[in-house]
Amino acid sequence: MPFKVNDIVVRKSHGFDLLFKVIDVIENRGTKHYLLHGLNMRIVADAPEDDLMLASLTRINEYDEPYQRKANYLIKKIAQSKDLKKSSMMRSNRSEPYGKPGTVLHIDGDEGYLNICLDAYKKANIEAHGEIVDEKEQPDKVVSLLSKYRPDILVLTGHDGVKNSRNYSDINNYRNSKYFVEAVKNARNYEPSLDDLVIFAGACQSNYEALISSGANYASSPERVLIHCLDPVLVCEKVAYSHINEIVKIEELIENTITGAPGIGGLQTMGKFRYGVPKAKF
Numbered sequence: 238m239p240f241k242v243n244d245i246v247v248r249k250s251h252g253f254d255l256l257f258k259v260i261d262v263i264e265n266r267g268t269k270h271y272l273l274h275g276l277n278m279r280i281v282a283d284a285p286e287d288d289l290m291l292a293s294l295t296r297i298n299e300y301d302e303p304y305q306r307k308a309n310y311l312i313k314k315i316a317q318s319k320d321l322k323k324s325s326m327m328r329s330n331r332s333e334p335y336g337k338p339g340t341v342l343h344i345d346g347d348e349g350y351l352n353i354c355l356d357a358y359k360k361a362n363i364e365a366h367g368e369i370v371d372e373k374e375q376p377d378k379v380v381s382l383l384s385k386y387r388p389d390i391l392v393l394t395g396h397d398g399v400k401n402s403r404n405y406s407d408i409n410n411y412r413n414s415k416y417f418v419e420a421v422k423n424a425r426n427y428e429p430s431l432d433d434l435v436i437f438a439g440a441c442q443s444n445y446e447a448l449i450s451s452g453a454n455y456a457s458s459p460e461r462v463l464i465h466c467l468d469p470v471l472v473c474e475k476v477a478y479s480h481i482n483e484i485v486k487i488e489e490l491i492e493n494t495i496t497g498a499p500g501i502g503g504l505q506t507m508g509k510f511r512y513g514v515p516k517a518k519f
Contacts (some may be wrong), residue, residue: 240271245292248284255463256292256300257282274347274396276300278463280441281396281412335516339389339435339477339509341365342382343469344420346372346395346413346440350466354392357470363477372396376419380427383434389509390435390476392469393420393453397440399461405444414444418451425452432507437472440464445502455503457496465495472501479508 240246240259247253257273264270269286277300292300341363345351348369358365366386370378372395383391397413399405408415417438428434431454438448439457441464448456455472457464475490485506494501 239269239286240289240291245276245297246271246273246289247292247296248282248288249290250284250288253290253296255280256297275441275463277466278441279347279350279394279396279457279466280398280463282398335514336510336512338363339473340386341390341392341473341477342386342388343367343392343473344370344375344379344382344394345392346370346375347466350395353466354470357467358473361470361474361477363474365473372413372416375416376423379420379424383424383427388434390437390473391424392473393417393424393436393438394440394469397443399442402461405461408444408447411442411444413440414447417443418447421448421451421453431504435476435506435509437469437503449502449504453503454506455490455501457502458500459502460499462496462499464500468494468496468501471495472503476506476509478510480510480512481508483508 242259242261244259246257246259247255255278256276258276259271260274261272262269263272270283271286271289273282273284341358343351343354343365345354345367351367351369355365355367366388368382375393379393395413397411400410400412404410408418421436421438424434424436436453437455438453439445441458442461443457445456445459457468471494472490475493476485479485485508487503487505491498491501
C-alpha cells in the first residue's frame, strides 16, 4: 500500500523494532522508497514500500510508554536533586543562596524533537535557545548562531545512521556524522577551550570517535546504538548545574541519560553553575 508523509510506520525486515515517521517519498523507475525519521530515536533510514506497515495506535503507545516513563523519572529526579542542593546550601549559609546555571544553544535538524527538548529545558529551569537547522547546513551556520546567543553549552544534533555495518571507521559511511564533525570543528575555531564552550554532538549511531577528535566534549554513539531524543538535554542539565569549580562527574552524567554508556560518552569537563549570595529581596 502507498504511504504518505507523516505516516507512522514500522519495518517488517527489522522485526517491527522501531517506530518511524515518513518524511519523504522517493520514486525511482517506478519503485517507491520512503525516507524515515525515528519517532523517539534520532535515526534516519530508508525502506522500500513492501517493507513497511502502518503502525497501530496500540503499537505506538506500547513502544512510547517505557521511554516516556524513564524520561519523566529522570526529569523528576533532576528536580529533586536541585531541591536537596538548595536545602544543603541554606543550612550552610545565613542568607538564602541563588544561582545561575549554564545557558544552552540547541541546534537540531528535527523541529519536533527540538520542541520536545525546549520543553524539557524549561522544566529543568535552563535558559535554552533553539534553532532548526538541517544537518547539512549546521557547519555553515553554527558560528553565526554562537555569535548571536553566546551560550555556555552547544548542542549539535538531529538524525544520523550507519549505512553499512561492516565499516564503522569511514565517516562517509554515516548519513550525517560528517556534518556534525565539521560543525564541531567550526565551533572550536570560534572557541577553542573545552571548558569555555561545552559541546554535545551527534545522534543515533553517530561516529563517536570522530566527534570527540574534532572537539566535542560529549558525543554519541560509542557502541553505534540508537539514542533517545532527550539524551542531549539530560547531558546539558548535568553540565549546566555542575559548579564551575568542579569537574562534571561523567559516570553520573552518563547514568542520567536514557541510553546510557552504549550511546553517550565524553571527556572530563568543568561545570557551568555559579552560586550567588545573598538572594535579592526585590
